Amino acid sequence: MTTATNLLDFDLEGLAAFCERLGEKRFRATQLFRWIHQRGASDFTQMTDLAKSLRGKLAGVAQVQGLPVITQHISADGTIKWLFDVGDGNAVEAVFIPEDDRGTLCVSSQAGCAVGCRFCSTGHQGFSRNLSTGEIVAQLWFAEHFLRKHLGRDERIISNVVMMGMGEPLQNYAALVPALRTMLDDNAYGLSRRRVTVSTSGVVPMIDRLAQDCPVAMAVSLHAPNDPLRDDLVPLNRKYPIAELLAACKRYLDHAPRDFITFEYCMLDGVNDSDAHAQQLIDLVRSQGVSCKFNLIPFNPFPASGLLRSPAPRVQAFARTLADAGIVTTVRKTRGDDIDAACGQLAGDVKDRTRAADRMAQRRTVMMQRAGAPAARPAMTQEH
Ligand code: SAH
Numbered sequence: 001m002t003t004a005t006n007l008l009d010f011d012l013e014g015l016a017a018f019c020e021r022l023g024e025k026r027f028r029a030t031q032l033f034r035w036i037h038q039r040g041a042s043d044f045t046q047m048t049d050l051a052k053s054l055r056g057k058l059a060g061v062a063q064v065q066g067l068p069v070i071t072q073h074i075s076a077d078g079t080i081k082w083l084f085d086v087g088d089g090n091a092v093e094a095v096f097i098p099e100d101d102r103g104t105l106c107v108s109s110q111a112g113c114a115v116g117c118r119f120c121s122t123g124h125q126g127f128s129r130n131l132s133t134g135e136i137v138a139q140l141w142f143a144e145h146f147l148r149k150h151l152g153r154d155e156r157i158i159s160n161v162v163m164m165g166m167g168e169p170l171q172n173y174a175a176l177v178p179a180l181r182t183m184l185d186d187n188a189y190g191l192s193r194r195r196v197t198v199s200t201s202g203v204v205p206m207i208d209r210l211a212q213d214c215p216v217a218m219a220v221s222l223h224a225p226n227d228p229l230r231d232d233l234v235p236l237n238r239k240y241p242i243a244e245l246l247a248a249c250k251r252y253l254d255h256a257p258r259d260f261i262t263f264e265y266c267m268l269d270g271v272n273d274s275d276a277h278a279q280q281l282i283d284l285v286r287s288q289g290v291s292c293k294f295n296l297i298p299f300n301p302f303p304a305s306g307l308l309r310s311p312a313p314r315v316q317a318f319a320r321t322l323a324d325a326g327i328v329t330t331v332r333k334t335r336g337d338d339i340d341a342a343c344g345q346l347a348g349d350v351k352d353r354t355r356a357a358d359r360m361a362q363r364r365t366v367m368m369q370r371a372g373a374p375a376a377r378p379a380m381t382q383e384h
């Protein structure tokens, strides 16, 4: 119906250019940006310190368009999951995980995912489409301002963002970068580069580009210590094998705000979780000389995967082997269990919302587990 430009699609530079096209001074964009992101405003008439002429022009051509919320689940531990409608029967999820010293939002970058990892239900659903910058930012915009109202606090609630929701962020690079810039901008969310994490299955050329365009903390989904196994689990490995990926990680560290890469490793029973695998991992990171930490993720099973979660003692033993070799290793803990909503598992089809809700109730949380111990966690201590 409307062709109005969504201002959530712009980082500050983009908004300044938009204001210029309207015949306005660039600095007006900063005021507008603050109203939208810092104060959560979407109604131009509220923006009382903006020139009336600008407000009038904006009303005709622009809007601040968030995403409709399909469902919201609040867990007893404070974890909140939202399912957002992105149209055409697609939905994406965002999860807020409160902790004592931070609030983390896990954000989606695509509806579905084209990488097709064996252990990931988003991957099993296939790819629907890239999210726009506005749709990525809308998750943070909504969550931050909802939380301020919900918690009755007038200060920033979300301190960390992890791009660990649905989708491969580095396969949606053009939309991702302005979204990251908005997260980092002091006139918007003002997040530290160290507290914004891009998680990738290993899109090597885009790791290099991100280092130049917008370096933030990096998590790499490794999941296997050798190419044959990783080819099978993460099909993108056939294009960008482990040696190339680790070389890209090393290059990235020259620009990164943190001095290590977080390797995510999903623990799959009898597949990648033996002592021999742990030893191979140690040899691998030593031989490549990548400064890293490991985050072991207990697999969140779903029937179509045909895979099982490694038993807890196996995960612990694996973690100990890595730690004994001097590699900082954490095991991700589950959050929001009681709302057991199928994060990352619904997105394919919300045309039939009743069925979607049923499925949601049945399936286990993926994204909360992914986000339960944010990849940024190990380095937090460095910040205090
Ligand atoms: N596409 C990006 C980011 C989204 S996935 C990536 O792959 O890194 C975020 C994390 O969740 C990844 O480490 C992914 O491997 C993990 N993950 C996916 N499915 C999972 C499952 N069923 N159980 C546990 N972790 C899973």
Ligand code: SF4
Pocket: 113, 114, 115, 116, 117, 120, 121, 122, 123, 124, 165, 166, 167, 168, 200, 201, 221
């Ligand atoms: Fe895509 Fe990440 Fe899932 Fe792999 S793990 S299919 S890259 S979302």
